[in-house]
Structure formats: C-alpha cells, structure tokens
Amino acid sequence: MDETIAAEATAHGRAAIAVIRISGLAAFEIAGRHITPWPEGHRRATLCTVRDGNGEVLDEALVTTFLAPASFTGENVVEIATHGGVVVPTLVLAALVASGARVALPGEFTRRAVLNGKLDLVQAEAIGDLIDSTSRAMQRVAMTQLDGGLSRRIEELRDRVIGLESLLAYDIDFPDEDDGPIPKSRIMVATGSVIASLNDLLATAPAGELVRNGALVVIAGAPNAGKSSLFNAMLGRSRAIVTEVPGTTRDAIEAVLDTGPWPIRLVDTAGLRETTDVVEQLGIEVATRYLASADAVLACGDTADGVSRTAAAVSQLTDAPVIPVRTKGDLASSLDVNTVSATTGQGIRELLDRVAEVVSERYGRAPADAPILTRERQRFCVEQAREEMVAFAAAIEDEALPASIAAVHLRSAVNALADVTGTIDVEDVLDRLFRTFCVGK
Numbered sequence: 001m002d003e004t005i006a007a008e009a010t011a012h013g014r015a016a017i018a019v020i021r022i023s024g025l026a027a028f029e030i031a032g033r034h035i036t037p038w039p040e041g042h043r044r045a046t047l048c049t050v051r052d053g054n055g056e057v058l059d060e061a062l063v064t065t066f067l068a069p070a071s072f073t074g075e076n077v078v079e080i081a082t083h084g085g086v087v088v089p090t091l092v093l094a095a096l097v098a099s100g101a102r103v104a105l106p107g108e109f110t111r112r113a114v115l116n117g118k119l120d121l122v123q124a125e126a127i128g129d130l131i132d133s134t135s136r137a138m139q140r141v142a143m144t145q146l147d148g149g150l151s152r153r154i155e156e157l158r159d160r161v162i163g164l165e166s167l168l169a170y171d172i173d174f175p176d177e178d179d180g181p182i183p184k185s186r187i188m189v190a191t192g193s194v195i196a197s198l199n200d201l202l203a204t205a206p207a208g209e210l211v212r213n214g215a216l217v218v219i220a221g222a223p224n225a226g227k228s229s230l231f232n233a234m235l236g237r238s239r240a241i242v243t244e245v246p247g248t249t250r251d252a253i254e255a256v257l258d259t260g261p262w263p264i265r266l267v268d269t270a271g272l273r274e275t276t277d278v279v280e281q282l283g284i285e286v287a288t289r290y291l292a293s294a295d296a297v298l299a300c301g302d303t304a305d306g307v308s309r310t311a312a313a314v315s316q317l318t319d320a321p322v323i324p325v326r327t328k329g330d331l332a333s334s335l336d337v338n339t340v341s342a343t344t345g346q347g348i349r350e351l352l353d354r355v356a357e358v359v360s361e362r363y364g365r366a367p368a369d370a371p372i373l374t375r376e377r378q379r380f381c382v383e384q385a386r387e388e389m390v391a392f393a394a395a396i397e398d399e400a401l402p403a404s405i406a407a408v409h410l411r412s413a414v415n416a417l418a419d420v421t422g423t424i425d426v427e428d429v430l431d432r433l434f435r436t437f438c439v440g441k
C-alpha cells in the first residue's frame with residue numbers, strides 16, 4: 001500500500017481512447033512530472049500535454065485528479081485519458097514507471113478499494129462479474145450486488161444474530177435484573193427465524209449459478225438434420241450477446257443467447273449416431289456429456305419420423321425436457337408443432353419463446369432486484385453460518401450446555417457472515433448491548 005501503482009485501465013489495443021490510472025501516495029507527484037498544465041481542481045477533466053522524462057511530447061490527454069479519500073481506491077488517483085492504440089498508452093505508462101510508479105497487479109486497484117473500505121468483498125466480486133457478464137441478467141445481478149444489495153442483506157442477518165448474542169449476554173451478565181431471564185421460547189423463535197432467512201438466501205444460489213453460466217440448451221439430432229443451421233438462425237434472430245466458444249466443426253459449439261429472462265448457453269453438437277471415425281466419435285461423446293447436464297434439449301429432425309426417433313434417443317440420455325423440432329419447414333408439406341425453417345426464419349421466434357418458457361418452468365422466474373448468492377465462496381460462508389445457528393438451536397433446546405457456551409456458535413455464525421463481506425467487527429456486539437440494554441444504570 002506504500003507503493004504507487006499504475007496501469008492501463010482500458011483494454012490494450014486499437015481504440016479511440018485509452019485510460020491510464022495511477023493510484024497511491026505519490027500519484028500526484030509522479031504524474032505531475034509528466035503533465036502540464038497540472039489540473040486546477042479535482043474531479044474535473046483538463047486538457048493537458050503529457051511528456052516523457054526527457055520532455056518529449058507523448059500525447060494531448062484529458063487528465064482528471066481525485067483527492068483521497070474521494071476516489072475509487074480511496075487513495076490519490078490520476079486518470080489520464082490518452083489516444084488509444086498500442087504505442088501512446090505504453091509510452092505514458094512507461095514514463096510513470098520511470099518516475100517511480102509500479103505496474104499494478106491484476107485487480108490491485110479494486111483490492112486497494114477494499115482495503116481502504118471503499119468497497120466490501122461482495123462488491124469487489126460484483127465488479128468482476130459485471131466486467132465478465134455475457135448477459136443482461138448477469139449485468140443486473142452484478143449491479144444490484146455492486147449497489148450493496150447482497151451486502152445489506154448479509155449485514156441485516158448478522159445484526160439479527162448479534163441481537164441474539166445480546167439477549168444471551170443480558171441473561172448471563174445481569175441475572176438478577178427485574179425483568180428476569182429471557183425466556184427460552186423467545187430465543188428459539190428468533191433463532192428459527194434467522195435460520196429460515198439463511199435458508200431463503202441459500203435457496204438463491206442455484207439462480208446465481210444459472211445467471212452466471214446460463215441454462216444449457218442442447219441441439220441434438222442426426223447428421224444433416226439441420227442443427228447447425230438452426231443454431232445460426234436462433235442466434236441471428238435473438239437480440240443476443242453472442243460469445244462463440246471456438247471449436248472444430250465436430251466438437252460442440254456454444255454461444256450465449258440473451259433473449260429470455262435467463263441467459264441460455266446454446267450448444268450445437270455432433271450428430272447422434274454410431275460411427276467408426278475417431279474424431280467424430282469424440283464429438284458424439286461430447287454431445288452425450290452435454291445431454292447429461294442439459295436443462296433442455298431440442299430434438300431435431302427433418303421428417304416427422306426423424307423427429308420422433310431423435311426425441312426417443314435423446315430421452316435415454318437426459319432428464320431435461322425434450323422439445324421436438326421439425327427442421328427445414330420450408331420443404332415440409334404438413335406442419336408439425338415447432339416446425340422451423342432456418343432458410344425462411346419461420347418458427348424461430350416461437351421456438352426461442354418456447355425455450356425460454358421451458359427454462360422458466362424449470363427454474364422459476366429470473367431474479368428481479370433481490371440479492372442472490374452468485375459465488376461458491378459466498379454460499380460456503382452462508383452455509384457455515386446456518387450450521388452454526390442450527391448447532392446453537394440444538395444446544396439451547398437440549399439445555400445441554402450453559403447459554404454462555406452455546407453462544408460460541410452465535411459468534412461463529414456472525415464471523416461466517418462477516419466473511420461474506422469481509423467486514424469483521426467484534427465491537428458490534430458491544431455496541432448493540434449498550435444501545436438496547438441501558439447498561440448505564
């Protein structure tokens with residue numbers, strides 16, 4: 001934290017603008033050696049000339065300074081918006097490094113923001129999720145989390161456990177109080193309600209995973225059934241954010257489809273048939289593996305008979321709902337349900353709607369603005385908190401342990417919840433005790 005760090009904040013390469021960010025105690029001094037005129041006020045963009053150590057002009061740039069602690073990292077920060085490309089940003093960064101800055105490690109600006117209390121851990125994770133998001137749903141969830149939605153929920157749960165701790169502390173410390181000891185039933189009710197809330201939060205983890213990974217929708221069928229054409233038509237018809245995962249034609253090909261409430265990972269697989277060709281065999285194995293973990297399968301065929309044979313074969317390989325799809329509808333004389341044509345676009349929109357419907361039937365409605373657990377780490381901490389609360393409830397119920405010993409479980413639950421956001425404050429329980437129990441008398 002003593003070092004001043006610098007890095008290109010924008011993606012390196014051909015672009016209109018690049019932003020170089022420098023943060024730390026010496027940020028103003030280091031940048032000041034290269035920038036004239038030095039901006040007069042903070043948080044205001046100023047057009048400046050950037051020079052290297054020899055006084056040679058590198059670029060005209062928009063420079064903004066941020067005075068600690070009012071910056072992203074909580075430190076003094078300078079943002080230099082230069083022209084883009086490869087050369088200018090590299091030269092500017094090199095000049096800053098020559099004057100004493102160190103090139104930042106991945107995530108180091110955000111790390112400093114967390115260490116300086118500008119963000120908690122959950123919000124830092126949300127920044128990562130926002131940058132990596134491939135769907136609107138993921139972006140929404142990340143924004144809610146960045147806005148502190150999940151952090152507030154965790155905080156609220158932690159407060160309730162601390163409230164319970166205070167009740168017990170009251171019982172232990174002031175047994176002769178006029179009000180008498182806290183009735184066991186009151187503690188059991190409060191504990192039960194915290195456990196219920198923890199369960200509610202844990203129940204959001206599958207949604208978090210689904211938003212992150214997308215629902216797996218597999219296109220299956222015999223070779224030549226029109227699978228790849230359907231794959232392309234579905235991508236083309238959707239307001240998709242398409243991120244194609246490269247693969248050979250015989251491997252599975254994936255893209256993220258962002259049409260419905262849940263993001264969808266659409267997969268085009270190799271044909272389902274016996275083959276002696278090793279590479280093709282591999283492709284089929286990939287298809288079988290995909291089918292096993294699918295959330296929905298489109299069983300494709302270009303004849304009514306082909307559709308039903310494919311649907312029957314696929315049903316052996318998956319538990320997911322199988323949607324029969326009659327392909328090459330422009331050539332068909334009679335129209336089955338879900339008849340589509342990649343050539344004319346017929347039925348594609350309806351098929352996309354049907355897929356969204358099937359996924360929603362399986363997973364329910366997509367989360368609106370409610371906080372959800374998006375990461376394994378978060379789920380692990382909340383599960384730990386729940387286990388501690390359950391252990392506490394059992395100890396109180398049996399009266400096997402003195403309350404003061406049972407309370408150790410509450411402290412562990414509080415710590416597990418604090419681990420989610422990365423804020424551990426042992427003073428909390430004391431604060432609460434003083435506030436609600438008038439110890440001053």
Ligand SMILES: Nc1nc2c(ncn2[C@@H]2O[C@H](COP(=O)(O)OP(=O)(O)O)[C@@H](O)[C@H]2O)c(=O)[nH]1
Pocket residue numbers: 221222223224225226227228229230327328329330331340341342343344
């Ligand atoms: N007329 C017509 N031909 C299609 C349609 N979809 C695919 N085809 C043709 O069917 C053949 C096989 O298509 P392809 O998508 O490669 O099938 P895959 O082997 O299942 O991936 C190709 O010659 C396509 O041009 C369609 O909707 N209408």
Ligand SMILES: [Mg+2]
Pocket residue numbers: 227228229269
């Ligand atoms: Mg194909």
